[in-house]
Amino acid sequence: MSAENSTGGLAIVDKYYQGYGSRARELKKQGKQIMGYLCAFTPVEIITAAGFVPFRIKGDVNEPITKADTEMETIVCPLVRSWFDMSLKGKYEFLDGLVISHACDSMARSKDIWKYTLGLPYFHFIDTSHAIDDSSLDFFVSILGTFRKSLGGFIGQEISDESLAQAIRVYNENRQRIWDLYELRKSDPPLLSGAEMTRVLVAAMGLPVQESIKLLEGVITEVKQRQPAVGAKLPRIMVVGAEVDDAAFIELIEDAGASVVTDDLCPGGREYRAFVKTEGDPVAAIAERYLRGIMCGRSYVEQKGTYPEYLEQRFGHIARAAKEYNVDGIVLYIYKYCDPFGFEVPAMKSYLEAQGIQVLYLEDEYSMSTVGRLRTRIQAFLEMLGTR
Amino acid sequence: MKSQYFAGVDIGSTMTKVVIMDQTTLTPVIGPTGPEHRKLANRVMEEALAKAKLSFDEITYVVATGYGRINVPFADKQITEISCHARGVGHLLPDARTVIDIGGQDSKGIKLKAGRVVDFVMNDKCAAGTGRFLEVTAEGLGVSLEDMGRLSLEAKNRVEISNTCTVFAAQEVVARLSEGVALPDIIAGLHEAIATRIYGMVRRLKIEREVALTGGGAKNIGLVKALEAKLGFPALLPPEPLLTGAIGAALLGRDIVQEAAEKGETLVRSERRLTEASIFT
Numbered sequence: 001m002s003a004e005n006s007t008g009g010l011a012i013v014d015k016y017y018q019g020y021g022s023r024a025r026e027l028k029k030q031g032k033q034i035m036g037y038l039c040a041f042t043p044v045e046i047i048t049a050a051g052f053v054p055f056r057i058k059g060d061v062n063e064p065i066t067k068a069d070t071e072m073e074t075i076v077c078p079l080v081r082s083w084f085d086m087s088l089k090g091k092y093e094f095l096d097g098l099v100i101s102h103a104c105d106s107m108a109r110s111k112d113i114w115k116y117t118l119g120l121p122y123f124h125f126i127d128t129s130h131a132i133d134d135s136s137l138d139f140f141v142s143i144l145g146t147f148r149k150s151l152g153g154f155i156g157q158e159i160s161d162e163s164l165a166q167a168i169r170v171y172n173e174n175r176q177r178i179w180d181l182y183e184l185r186k187s188d189p190p191l192l193s194g195a196e197m198t199r200v201l202v203a204a205m206g207l208p209v210q211e212s213i214k215l216l217e218g219v220i221t222e223v224k225q226r227q228p229a230v231g232a233k234l235p236r237i238m239v240v241g242a243e244v245d246d247a248a249f250i251e252l253i254e255d256a257g258a259s260v261v262t263d264d265l266c267p268g269g270r271e272y273r274a275f276v277k278t279e280g281d282p283v284a285a286i287a288e289r290y291l292r293g294i295m296c297g298r299s300y301v302e303q304k305g306t307y308p309e310y311l312e313q314r315f316g317h318i319a320r321a322a323k324e325y326n327v328d329g330i331v332l333y334i335y336k337y338c339d340p341f342g343f344e345v346p347a348m349k350s351y352l353e354a355q356g357i358q359v360l361y362l363e364d365e366y367s368m369s370t371v372g373r374l375r376t377r378i379q380a381f382l383e384m385l386g387t388r
Numbered sequence: 389m390k391s392q393y394f395a396g397v398d399i400g401s402t403m404t405k406v407v408i409m410d411q412t413t414l415t416p417v418i419g420p421t422g423p424e425h426r427k428l429a430n431r432v433m434e435e436a437l438a439k440a441k442l443s444f445d446e447i448t449y450v451v452a453t454g455y456g457r458i459n460v461p462f463a464d465k466q467i468t469e470i471s472c473h474a475r476g477v478g479h480l481l482p483d484a485r486t487v488i489d490i491g492g493q494d495s496k497g498i499k500l501k502a503g504r505v506v507d508f509v510m511n512d513k514c515a516a517g518t519g520r521f522l523e524v525t526a527e528g529l530g531v532s533l534e535d536m537g538r539l540s541l542e543a544k545n546r547v548e549i550s551n552t553c554t555v556f557a558a559q560e561v562v563a564r565l566s567e568g569v570a571l572p573d574i575i576a577g578l579h580e581a582i583a584t585r586i587y588g589m590v591r592r593l594k595i596e597r598e599v600a601l602t603g604g605g606a607k608n609i610g611l612v613k614a615l616e617a618k619l620g621f622p623a624l625l626p627p628e629p630l631l632t633g634a635i636g637a638a639l640l641g642r643d644i645v646q647e648a649a650e651k652g653e654t655l656v657r658s659e660r661r662l663t664e665a666s667i668f669t
Binding site for chain 2 (some may be wrong): 282373380383
């Protein structure tokens, strides 16, 4: 891996990963409007079509949560509290507004705290339904129509179908570039490490989508020039969990002697799996992709067929990805107080194990001070995989 | 052929265990880990070498394990205590399919097959369900830790300790004492509480017979009885429950050397010296 010091994609990734938000701050100075949002369930196409730069709020595992705890109960998951803590500490002072989607209770129940404490010029809550059946989809189309109107009202101009269609095309292209990069992880050993991939994904989610595409193209060009590494083959690991917006945990796994080769995470495999349809009503297409395309523990999949069939519907995509990327074991990484994923654990674990996949379940607190405690378990898991 | 010697160094939170093995004999030394000793694994190793009448150069391979395994500069390899316990128990008690290890700072359950780990669970986030729970509550009762197990068996009317948190349980114990509850009844309640906690965790592995108990907790007769009552059958105990990790470490070292010899490979060994750890982590 020789091109590390070049001025190519990965050097830019490091700049934006380390200084997360620096590009948005620059753009703000140039007169752009920046719209903050939480979580993959926010339809960034609509925000972009309205002329804003969408900016994903990110936490920091190295920053102890201090300010947030006076405003938010500790029953809110540590990830959301870290996001809020960063916001209170002025890391995202450039925001013109904030959009929160009803992804999980920690976000939905804290929306008023976000709204009134930050006091930004624009705030909107998208009531994303938890069920994904047809009537829920009708409801969600209508909810997104309301969001479109609300945002249009804020800028004093209707958001046109053309600008939505344009945004849809660009975001689909962005998703395609991410999958192009994932493709380079299929070789053994992979051409880029899991920690590098996480840094790319995090850097990209803080950029306007056009710049994200450029960044990804630069990284792909750079990584393709790498020579496959020689030496001992390492266990290939897939990480499954909620949102991992910091590379520390992935580094911990790789430092123990493994390659993280794919994931079902946000940002990552779960967030970018589905594309938005380019024909028909753009809002309906966006609604369908966000409600049904993101296979997240927060959604209720309609119970159909036998129990094994139902499990296949909910978790089949994880097993398929594990096979596609030739995975040796899955690390199931769950934050404390994360209800949606916590509830999924027993069913998901037993489903994956029934598919012959070894699973290590870890619970964590979104803090570097606790990440070290997981080291022994990860090492033991890798030793276990190594002796099979 | 010259004899080969393998050393296993298990640095737990409370005790440091070293064994030196050849094919037939075993020399063990057990000493406290303590805050100062944490970087002095070499002292315990020196003691074991003196006992075995060997010099450090005569040791073929050293494997370190336990939560302090990274503080052993003279080890050739670090292997987690999960793998080492499985290997050690697999050797000592070949019928065991499940291991329950109760240490000073953590407790764990391991499923094993032919000395290899198949699955495991671990609690290291909370003192409840570890040796620390008994240590803290023993202090509150003014009873030495060694007497706790024996006293628990004298209970006539075991009390229910409702707090799972170690700190609150210690307060609850003091309150029971002031109510005049007999000491053995309280101590039996404490053993029941810790056994419930450990059993609940290990049960997630789908316990299979036989079950081996290891670690300092396995030396406490009260805890052994309480766990056996939950299991519904007697557990297996190794001759010295503190040593399974160190024995497993030494055996894994032997496996590594044998495997390398079979493949005709030369082992790349660390430039180990018998020194104390320079970095305290």
